Amino acid sequence: MFPTTTTARPTSTDLTPDLIERVHEAADSESLIRIRPYPETDGIAAGPRFLRGFHTAPAGSLHRGDAPVYAAEIWFTDGKLQFYLRAPDPQDAIALVNAHYPNSDTQQVTGTGFPDVSREQSVAGCHLELRQDATYPIKHLDSRPPLDDDPYRTILSRLIGGDDETTVLQTVFMPVAQTWTRRGLLGRVGGGDVTHIAKARRQGTVEGYLHPQVFQSKRDTQAADDIVAQLGRPAFATTIRVVTIAPNASTAEHRLSRVADAVTALDHEHTNQGFIPRYASASHLPAVLEATAMRALTPNSWFKRALWGRMNALTLRELAGLVHLPNEAVENPTVDWSQTAAGVGVPADVPAFSTPTSAAGGVRSDDQTRADDHGSKRESTDNRAFKQSVPSRNSGADEIGQGDDDGV
Numbered sequence: 439m440f441p442t443t444t445t446a447r448p449t450s451t452d453l454t455p456d457l458i459e460r461v462h463e464a465a466d467s468e469s470l471i472r473i474r475p476y477p478e479t480d481g482i483a484a485g486p487r488f489l490r491g492f493h494t495a496p497a498g499s500l501h502r503g504d505a506p507v508y509a510a511e512i513w514f515t516d517g518k519l520q521f522y523l524r525a526p527d528p529q530d531a532i533a534l535v536n537a538h539y540p541n542s543d544t545q546q547v548t549g550t551g552f553p554d555v556s557r558e559q560s561v562a563g564c565h566l567e568l569r570q571d572a573t574y575p576i577k578h579l580d581s582r583p584p585l586d587d588d589p590y591r592t593i594l595s596r597l598i599g600g601d602d603e604t605t606v607l608q609t610v611f612m613p614v615a616q617t618w619t620r621r622g623l624l625g626r627v628g629g630g631d632v633t634h635i636a637k638a639r640r641q642g643t644v645e646g647y648l649h650p651q652v653f654q655s656k657r658d659t660q661a662a663d664d665i666v667a668q669l670g671r672p673a674f675a676t677t678i679r680v681v682t683i684a685p686n687a688s689t690a691e692h693r694l695s696r697v698a699d700a701v702t703a704l705d706h707e708h709t710n711q712g713f714i715p716r717y718a719s720a721s722h723l724p725a726v727l728e729a730t731a732m733r734a735l736t737p738n739s740w741f742k743r744a745l746w747g748r749m750n751a752l753t754l755r756e757l758a759g760l761v762h763l764p765n766e767a768v769e770n771p772t773v774d775w776s777q778t779a780a781g782v783g784v785p786a787d788v789p790a791f792s793t794p795t796s797a798a799g800g801v802r803s804d805d806q807t808r809a810d811d812h813g814s815k816r817e818s819t820d821n822r823a824f825k826q827s828v829p830s831r832n833s834g835a836d837e838i839g840q841g842d843d844d845g846v
Contacts, residue, residue: 443722448691450562451720453555453683457727464731465551470511471523471531473763474776476541481765482579482588485758488538492525493672493754496613507612509733510761514597514605515553518774521763524733539763543776552731553604559683562690563726564698565736566678566713568750573619574711575664576704578755582660589703590764596700598772599693604683607697609760610735611674611752618673618751661708671753677736678713678750678760681727704759 497505508531509524525531532544555561568576577585597605680697684690698715705712718726736750764773 442719445717445719448562448564448694448717449720449723450560450687450690451723453557453559453561455557457724458555458557460724461552461555461727461731464728466549468524468551468731468733469528469546469548470551471525471528471535472545472547473521473523473535473539474543474774475521475539475763475765476543476776476779477766479539479542479763479765481767482585482590482758482762484538485762486579486754488534488763489674489754489757489761490672491534491537492531492611493613493674496615496672497675498615498617505612505614507610507733507735509608509610511609512594512597512607513553514599514603514772517601517772519594519597519770519772520774535763541776541779542763543778553606553683555604555683559685560687560690561681561683561723561727562687562694562717563679563681563723563730564694564715564717565726566680566698566701567716569712569714570710572749572751573665573668574709575668575706575753576709576711576713576756576759577706578704578753578759580667580755581664581706582708585704585759587703588764588768589701589759590762590768591770592703593697593700594764594768594770594773596693596696599682599684599689602685603689603693605693605697606679606681606730608679608681608730608733609757610677610679610733611757611761612676612735614673614675614748614751616670616672618675618748619669657708661706664706664709668753671755673751673753674757675735675748676750676752676757677734679726679730680715681730701760704756 492506492508495504495506497503506526508526509522511522511524513520513522523531523535528546532546535542535544568574575581577583579585593607597607599605680694682690682693682697684693694717695715698713701713764770
């Protein structure tokens, strides 16, 4: 019998000196970009444009090639919500932040690849995985119905705990080719690709036994529109992890369940798509924690990709719900904000000339223009650093218990 790697409910384990050392060793080679978001930006609306700059050298259906792997993280530690980004080319990533989230502060940091933790604390963790096949979209800015609020408003509030708690929400993502919508051999043969699923949804549902009738609803039509809109959209293979650390087991487990519940803000009521938590068992938590420190992408075997396509693939618009920088609309003072605009010598929240207008009010850049200018320069991303960002250890495969090849 193989030991189970998941449980129906959150579980936890103690942080031992050996486990802490393993985590620090795994994170030692990780250079991160710490970002302090500026409150007066486009927030989630800039997310798809921001992520488009990362969609270079996409991986094919069966081979990864030189596809880069990125990680976006939100930490609650030391009483603050902090934003981090890991990229093979840090300068290129910083340029994207500056283009789409002007006046946000960026700083490269080394030696801080994981929050400070201490022995005798408890840790809990989970993966967030799609409830259905990736052809069914989650709710996003352009879905029907669309997101009516930034999901960070809920998610960030759930990440916050006591001063002695630490929470990490990590999204690891890798660009994939547009062929991801074909859904493998079985998808094409069995009508499981995007086109066939949308067509079947438009035909309505059959109700009744003695006198069956076909009913077509607005709900089915809107779901079909969102499904077929996936065609041709740039997408990323993703791994989403949540790790909570607290002085005791019950607190760590409670915080984990609250964060996992918060992502229901992205549930699409027409496609029934959303994220479900896959809680790590106590014996499996050390591997999950180590993979988190390594920013490892969950492996899918070549065989499974050939049959069913890539799991947990999200389009730019879908991923933007989880990977963007917040603005003042989230109304969260715990965020480690950048309060000074570029070229302005006073904090952005200090009135100028006795008026209620922010000192930075007149210096915001035209985000769309800067995005367009930057986009033409982004196609030559240097991916040579990718080999350094992919861990050679087997933690990624051990973490999931299902990979048997190159891992992605």
